[in-house]
Structure formats: structure tokens, C-alpha cells
Amino acid sequence: MSDRPNNDGAVLEFRNVTKYYGEFKAVDDVSFSLTPGSVCGFLGPNGAGKTTSIRMTLEIIRPTSGTITVLGRPSALEVRRRIGYLPEEKGLYKKMKAWAIIAYFATLKGMTRKAAKQRAYELLERYGLKDFSDKPTDALSKGMGQKVQVLASIAHDPEFVILDEPFSGLDPVNQQVMEDIIRDMTSRNRTVLFSTHVMQHAERLCNRIIVIARGRKIFDGLIADAKRMLPRRVRIETNDDVSPLRQLSEVVSMARIESPGMPQWELQIRDNVDAQGILEICFDRRIRLHSFNQAEPSLHDVFMQLVGSDAKEARFR
Amino acid sequence: MRYAFLVAWREYSESAKTRGFWIGLFMVPAMILISIQVQLWLAKSGTPTRHFFLVDQSQRLEPAIDSALDKNRQRQLLAALVDYTRKNLLHQDALSTLVSSAPLAQLDPGSVELLETFIGKGGRDFFLKQVKPYLRPDAPPFVEPRPAFERVKLPPEIKTDKSIGELAADLKPYLRGDRRLEAGNNLVEIDAAILIPKDVENLIVRPGGGGPVFGTNGIQYWSANLTDAGTGLRDEVEKAVSGEIRQREFLRRGLDSAAVRDVERSFVPILSLNPKKEAGQEAVNTTDIVKQYAPIGFVYLLWISIFSIMQMLLNNIIEEKSSRIIEVLLSSVTPGELMIGKLCGIAAIGLTMVGAWIVTTFVILGWQSGNSSELAGQVLAILKTTRLVPVFSVYFILGYLLYAGLILSLGSVCNTLKEAQSYMAVLNMVMMVPLLTMMFIPRHPNGPLARVLSWIPIYTPFTMMNRANADPPMVDVVGTMILLVICTAGTLWMAGKIFRIGILRSGQPPKIVEMLRWLKG
Numbered sequence: 001m002s003d004r005p006n007n008d009g010a011v012l013e014f015r016n017v018t019k020y021y022g023e024f025k026a027v028d029d030v031s032f033s034l035t036p037g038s039v040c041g042f043l044g045p046n047g048a049g050k051t052t053s054i055r056m057t058l059e060i061i062r063p064t065s066g067t068i069t070v071l072g073r074p075s076a077l078e079v080r081r082r083i084g085y086l087p088e089e090k091g092l093y094k095k096m097k098a099w100a101i102i103a104y105f106a107t108l109k110g111m112t113r114k115a116a117k118q119r120a121y122e123l124l125e126r127y128g129l130k131d132f133s134d135k136p137t138d139a140l141s142k143g144m145g146q147k148v149q150v151l152a153s154i155a156h157d158p159e160f161v162i163l164d165e166p167f168s169g170l171d172p173v174n175q176q177v178m179e180d181i182i183r184d185m186t187s188r189n190r191t192v193l194f195s196t197h198v199m200q201h202a203e204r205l206c207n208r209i210i211v212i213a214r215g216r217k218i219f220d221g222l223i224a225d226a227k228r229m230l231p232r233r234v235r236i237e238t239n240d241d242v243s244p245l246r247q248l249s250e251v252v253s254m255a256r257i258e259s260p261g262m263p264q265w266e267l268q269i270r271d272n273v274d275a276q277g278i279l280e281i282c283f284d285r286r287i288r289l290h291s292f293n294q295a296e297p298s299l300h301d302v303f304m305q306l307v308g309s310d311a312k313e314a315r316f317r
Numbered sequence: 318m319r320y321a322f323l324v325a326w327r328e329y330s331e332s333a334k335t336r337g338f339w340i341g342l343f344m345v346p347a348m349i350l351i352s353i354q355v356q357l358w359l360a361k362s363g364t365p366t367r368h369f370f371l372v373d374q375s376q377r378l379e380p381a382i383d384s385a386l387d388k389n390r391q392r393q394l395l396a397a398l399v400d401y402t403r404k405n406l407l408h409q410d411a412l413s414t415l416v417s418s419a420p421l422a423q424l425d426p427g428s429v430e431l432l433e434t435f436i437g438k439g440g441r442d443f444f445l446k447q448v449k450p451y452l453r454p455d456a457p458p459f460v461e462p463r464p465a466f467e468r469v470k471l472p473p474e475i476k477t478d479k480s481i482g483e484l485a486a487d488l489k490p491y492l493r494g495d496r497r498l499e500a501g502n503n504l505v506e507i508d509a510a511i512l513i514p515k516d517v518e519n520l521i522v523r524p525g526g527g528g529p530v531f532g533t534n535g536i537q538y539w540s541a542n543l544t545d546a547g548t549g550l551r552d553e554v555e556k557a558v559s560g561e562i563r564q565r566e567f568l569r570r571g572l573d574s575a576a577v578r579d580v581e582r583s584f585v586p587i588l589s590l591n592p593k594k595e596a597g598q599e600a601v602n603t604t605d606i607v608k609q610y611a612p613i614g615f616v617y618l619l620w621i622s623i624f625s626i627m628q629m630l631l632n633n634i635i636e637e638k639s640s641r642i643i644e645v646l647l648s649s650v651t652p653g654e655l656m657i658g659k660l661c662g663i664a665a666i667g668l669t670m671v672g673a674w675i676v677t678t679f680v681i682l683g684w685q686s687g688n689s690s691e692l693a694g695q696v697l698a699i700l701k702t703t704r705l706v707p708v709f710s711v712y713f714i715l716g717y718l719l720y721a722g723l724i725l726s727l728g729s730v731c732n733t734l735k736e737a738q739s740y741m742a743v744l745n746m747v748m749m750v751p752l753l754t755m756m757f758i759p760r761h762p763n764g765p766l767a768r769v770l771s772w773i774p775i776y777t778p779f780t781m782m783n784r785a786n787a788d789p790p791m792v793d794v795v796g797t798m799i800l801l802v803i804c805t806a807g808t809l810w811m812a813g814k815i816f817r818i819g820i821l822r823s824g825q826p827p828k829i830v831e832m833l834r835w836l837k838g
Contacts, residue, residue, distance in 0.1 A: 055821070060647045077651060080648065085648040086645075087644040087645055091642050092642065094636070095331065095334070096331060108646070149645075152645070
């Protein structure tokens with residue numbers, strides 16, 4: 001546990017990191033850095049190199065080339081007490097009691113045994129698992145087990161938390177709990193890096209995303225910037241003929257959206273065009289609108305745009 | 318190092334909570350206690366009395382057989398009395414006073430003189446009267462052992478003047494257990510029938526020919542119980558009959574049978590001496606024999622303990638690997654710390670188990686040797702005077718580390734227990750060798766088999782343990798130890814390399830070539 005402020009700049013810095021597994025290039029010349037207190041989503045299709053990057057961050061494996069600096073140190077093991085980690089594939093010792101697992105991992109992070117035990121009970125109570133504290137973990141449901149594991153990874157109150165797919169396998173209620181845990185950490189100026197497939201979570205939680213595909217970084221920046229990469233869209237709902245709109249120079253393309261009820265249309269418009277202009281044109285052409293939406297592209301759309309082709313041919317490692 | 322200790326402590330405390338650990342802890346002492354008790358019980362209850370028929374149509378051998386069996390009974394009584402006396406002596410010095418007192422000469426049940434005095438002076442009552450002053454006042458009364466053999470009268474409906482064949486046919490229902498017979502107050506089963514034909518004189522086999530072809534005709538011994546044939550009644554009868562026949566041969570040839578008997582009893586004792594023992598104490602006694610075989614127990618203990626903690630270690634690694642806990646661990650500790658922690662934690666479990674076994678063995682042996690088990694006393698004395706326990710500890714630790722290195726490598730490259738078991742089968746087979754050879758090695762503790770196996774590091778701990786009480790040559794002791802230490806260190810180094818890479822791998826176990834590359838990397 002350390003509450004001292006981090007003054008040495010980036011929490012995590014990748015500089016030209018490359019990792020080969022045999023002939024296979026899992027990570028290809030990736031560079032980025034994380035500032036303290038940020039929440040960063042680490043996105044990418046299966047096999048993109050997310051887990052490999054995370055493992056290299058933790059020094060579980062070493063990069064083939066390039067350097068990684070964690071909390072200002074070249075080796076994550078030097079600062080392991082200040083890092084928390086939830087791996088992608090979750091598992092617990094089956095016969096160990098919930099509190100004992102949390103306490104064990106906390107002691108491995110430098111807490112005293114007494115403090116770790118106290119903290120374990122505290123966390124279990126706070127996150128609704130009080131009654132299961134003394135149960136062996138094979139008596140817990142999958143979701144509960146996963147919660148225990150999340151708690152184990154943050155029990156020592158780390159400055160920097162790496163969560164690999166923290167939402168997978170959780171029901172909506174527990175997904176919300178997970179989001180709360182992350183928000184709680186960021187509110188206390190902790191840095192969080194998490195990988196996910198579910199864009200909604202990233203959209204709600206992150207101010208910044210890094211997208212990698214096939215081992216290469218393809219986007220790194222604010223979500224708003226990512227969205228700006230996509231053409232702007234307008235969504236209208238009407239029974240009238242919309243073909244006149246197709247002719248407009250402001251409209252790049254138009255497509256009908258499959259939906260029940262009244263026909264819906266999505267128009268991609270040029271960046272320099274005001275969406276209000278489209279509304280005025282509709283009035284002029286006597287197209288009676290049932291609804292009009294300036295649809296902001298979702299992160300999902302951004303993701304599909306960025307890695308769609310890669311994701312389809314993503315291979316299993 | 319603190320982290321390695323934390324890992325070790327978790328391994329230890331979690332394993333100590335398992336049921337298997339506690340069963341293992343109590344299994345060995347329970348086995349020892351049970352085997353001693355069974356031995357005592359067998360000795361106490363003895364073999365049951367064998368009931369038999371005797372029909373002597375020649376009417377010439379019956380008295381000889383009866384008297385021989387009676388003498389056998391007296392010998393049995395004497396042995397029981399001597400045993401009783403030794404156990405209930407007033408104090409140890411009483412024995413020498415008693416022994417020096419005339420009629421009992423030595424208190425050796427094997428002594429012919431003592432037996433003759435015993436029978437001549439009136440047997441049991443005489444003996445008890447003689448020893449009474451030397452016994453503790455609270456000594457329990459003497460309980461006669463059950464007779465080994467008891468002759469039963471033929472049922473009245475059996476006529477003895479038939480031919481041997483017909484007689485045998487009449488007796489078969491009794492011998493097969495279909496019919497029982499009253500003897501004393503009990504219904505008893507008949508174990509055997511001895512049928513002596515009328516013309517037994519013509520059946521005598523003599524050197525230089527004469528008599529029937531051996532094995533075709535003679536006295537018939539009928540019994541459904543084949544295991545009795547070698548040890549019990551048949552031997553007694555054969556001895557008695559031969560003695561009687563020879564007696565008559567002496568008479569026929571005009572020899573003095575008493576002189577012949579005395580001649581036959583003359584002998585020069587042969588002493589077994591061991592040149593490796595201290596001067597003046599070279600005599601080999603039963604303790605020496607037990608001592609030579611005592612290491613077998615330790616080899617077995619070594620094998621069982623290494624074998625069972627190997628399984629523990631394998632399960633443990635596979636659990637962490639298959640549930641991917643390993644990743645969290647490796648974000649907190651280095652693979653080296655994890656491996657050392659595991660090795661130490663599981664070694665501590667093994668040591669606790671073995672330590673408990675050894676301590677309880679001492680306790681049980683001490684208790685049982687005070688409690689009339691002679692073997693327990695001897696074993697205890699050997700354990701106290703030899704280096705077996707320290708030698709065991711050294712070979713346990715080295716053997717454990719060597720095998721643990723192999724298991725760590727194996728466990729780290731397999732994803733499931735099932736996958737690992739198929740490789741374990743090979744290791745198990747290799748590990749069977751010491752178990753198969755442990756009974757033979759004490760016979761030739763410094764023979765070629767023992768020496769060759771000693772120089773194969775995976776067998777060194779077991780084989781050298783096996784030879785521990787036979788003073789193996791120094792070159793074997795030191796040489797194999799050096800080889801074992803080097804080999805263990807090498808295996809652990811290799812395990813460290815393979816563990817680091819293998820533990821994070823998923824998918825198919827790697828090929829040997831690939832693993833060799835890891836070693837270089």
C-alpha cells in the first residue's frame with residue numbers, strides 16, 4: 001500500500017515494445033503511456049495482443065525488444081506492491097476460504113497478515129459477500145468467485161490496477177458492481193488499465209482508449225477523438241419517401257435501418273455540415289419526420305470501424 | 318525471501334487442512350501398531366489344537382507316537398513356563414540366582430537336559446514350585462498353552478480291522494469336515510488321520526534296496542489341510558516312527574541304542590562372527606539379523622513419503638496452472654520465489670508426516686517393548702544405536718528435491734491432471750524398482766545389483782538407505798552422495814527454467830526439443 005503521489009510522470013510507458021512467440025509476432029512495436037489517475041480502456045479483438053501486453057507490463061513475460069517502464073521503474077517486480085492485477089482467465093484455490101484467498105494475495109503484495117485479514121473481511125462485507133467470507137471458494141457461484149478475485153487483486157489498495165476482461169462472466173448487477181469498484185478507485189486518483197470487448201463499459205468508464213489489432217496499436221486517444229474519426233450520422237424516422245435526400249451534396253450515404261414499426265433511415269453527413277441543415281431540408285421537401293436524431297457514433301461503431309476486418313479474421317493463438 | 322516463505326506457508330497450512338494429510342499421518346503408526354498387535358495375538362492364541370485319529374493295525378508304533386507327542390507337549394509347556402518366568406521375575410538378578418540353582422540348570426527351553434529334568438521331576442508343578450521364590454508376588458497365575466495336537470478316539474461305529482483302504486473311506490466324512498466328533502466337552506473337527514498298516518515292518522525302506530518303491534506304499538497321513546503337512550503333526554509322527562524304527566534297527570544289529578543316541582546328540586557349536594563388529598563383541602545375534610533387515614522399513618517409508626508428496630506437488634501445480642491462479646501469483650512473486658516456496662512448503666508437509674511417523678514409531682515401539690514384544694525392543698535398540706534415522710533424513714530431503722524437480726518440470730508443462738497422469742505413469746514405473754529390489758538388497762548389500770543401483774541417482778536414496786546398516790564401502794557412500802547432490806542441483810536448475818516458461822503455457826505440452834531450447838534460453 002502506498003499513498004504517496006507519483007511525481008515521476010507516466011504510470012506505465014511502453015516504448016517500441018515487440019514480442020515474438022517463436023515466429024509469431026504477438027505485439028508489434030507498440031508505444032504508449034498512461035498518466036496518473038487516468039482510466040484507460042485497452043481494446044482489441046481476440047488475439048490482438050492485449051493479454052501479452054499486460055503480461056509484459058507485469059513482467060510475467062519479457063518483451064523481445066523495446067522497454068517498459070512501470071511506476072517509473074524498469075521492472076514491475078520492483079513495484080509489485082503498488083500494482084494490482086486481475087488476469088483474464090479467472091480461477092481460485094478451490095478449498096481455500098474466500099477471506100483467506102484475499103488475505104493471501106494481499107500478503108504477497110506486502111501487507112502484514114493481520115492487516116490483510118482485516119481488509120479481506122472489510123471488502124467482503126462492503127461488496128455483499130459477508131456471509132460467504134468463511135466458505136471455501138468452490139461453494140461460491142461463478143460471479144461471486146470472480147468478485148472475490150477482483151477484491152483479491154485490489155485488497156492492497158494499489159496505485160495502478162490492471163484488469164484483464166473484468167466484466168466477462170458477470171451478470172448485469174455485478175457488472176455494475178465492477179464499474180463501481182473502478183470508479184471508486186479513480187475517484188481516489190488510482191490509475192486503471194482494463195481490457196474489454198464490451199464497448200459500453202469502456203464508453204462509460206474511460207476517458208481514453210488504446211486499440212490494438214494484430215499486435216499493432218491502431219488508435220490511442222480520447223474517446224471523443226475516436227468518435228470524430230467516424231463520419232457524422234443523422235437518424236430519421238418517417239413514412240414518406242426519402243429518396244430526395246439521397247441527392248443532396250451534404251449527404252454521403254443513406255441506408256435503411258432494420259427496425260420494427262416505422263421505417264428508419266441513417267444518413268452519413270459531411271463533417272462540415274450542420275445537422276440542423278438536414279432538418280431544414282426535410283421541412284422544405286415536406287418529409288414529415290416522426291423522429292430526428294443526431295446519432296453520435298457509439299464506441300462500438302468506432303471499434304468495428306477500426307478493427308472490424310481484423311476481428312473477423314482474428315486467429316486463435 | 319519473505320514471499321517464498323508466504324507461498325510455503327500457504328502450501329503447508331492448506332495441505333495440513335486436507336483429510337488426506339491426516340489419514341497419511343495416522344496410517345503408518347496404525348499399521349505398525351496393528352502388525353505388532355497381530356503378532357502378539359497370534360503368539361498368544363497360538364495355532365489351534367489339531368485333532369487327529371491314529372489307527373495302528375501293526376500295534377507296534379502307537380506307543381512311540383504317543384510318547385513322542387507327549388514329549389512335544391512337555392516341550393511346549395516348558396517353553397511357555399520359561400517365557401512366563403522371564404516375564405514375571407522379581408528382578409533381573411533373580412534370573413542368575415535361579416539359573417545357578419541346580420535342577421533348572423539353564424533357563425533355555427531348547428536344552429535337552431532341562432527338558433529331561435523337567436519331564437523326570439514332574440513337569441509343570443515341579444517347575445512352578447522351583448521358580449516361585451523368584452517371581453513377583455503379583456505375578457498372574459500361569460496359563461497353560463493349548464496343546465498343539467490332540468488324539469481323538471475313533472467313533473464306535475468305525476471298525477479298525479478292515480483294510481486300510483476301507484478304513485480310510487469310513488473316516489473320510491470326518492476328515493472332510495462333514496461330520497464332527499465329541500472330544501472333551503466340545504464338538505471338534507478332525508484335522509488328520511494316521512493309518513498304519515499291519516505289515517508296516519515290510520514297508521521299511523533301507524539303504525541298499527529292500528522295501529517298497531519310495532512313495533507308493535507306507536503309513537498313510539490323511540489331511541485336507543495341506544499347509545499342515547510341512548510343519549506340524551506329520552513331521553512329529555514321521556520323526557517318532559523313524560526314531561522307533563531306527564531304535565529297533567540298532568537292536569537288530571546289536572548296537573547300543575543309548576550310546577547311539579548320545580553320539581547323535583554330540584556336536585560342535587558354530588559361532589557366527591562379524592569381522593566388522595568391535596573386538597570381543599563379534600558374535601552375531603538375532604539383533605544383528607534384524608539390524609540388517611531394519612533398513613527395509615526405512616526404504617519403504619522413504620518410498621511412501623516421496624511417492625505421496627510427489628502426488629501432492631503435482632496436484633498442487635496443476636491446480637494453479639489449470640485455474641490460472643499462477644498468473645496472479647507471478648504478478649506478485651518471481652517464478653524462482655514461487656518454486657522455492659512450493660518446494661519448501663511441500664517438503665515441510667512431508668517432513669511433518671515423516672517426523673510424526675518416526676516419533677510415533679519410537680513411542681509405539683517403546684510402549685510395546687515394555688509390553689512383551691521382543692521384536693519391538695530389538696527394533697527400538699537398533700534405531701537408537703544406528704544412524705538409520707539421520708541417514709533417512711538426508712536421503713529423504715535429497716530424494717524429495719530430486720523427484721520434486723522432475724515433478725515441477727512435468728507439472729508446469731501439463732494443463733490437466735489427466736494429461737500429467739500419462740507421463741506420471743512412466744515415472745511411477747521407474748519408481749517401482751526400489752520397491753521391487755528392497756527385499757533382495759539386504760541379502761547382498763554390497764553386491765553388484767546394490768552397487769549399480771546406488772550409482773543411478775534416482776535410485777541412490779532408496780538403495781543407499783537399503784544398504785545403510787551393511788557398512789557399504791566409503792567410495793559408494795561419498796561417491797553416490799556427490800553424484801546425487803550434483804544431479805539434484807541440476808534437476809532443480811532445469812526445473813526452474815522449464816517452470817518459468819511452461820507454467821504460463823497453454824495448449825499441447827511442448828516437445829522435448831522445445832524444452833531443450835528453454836534450457837538454453
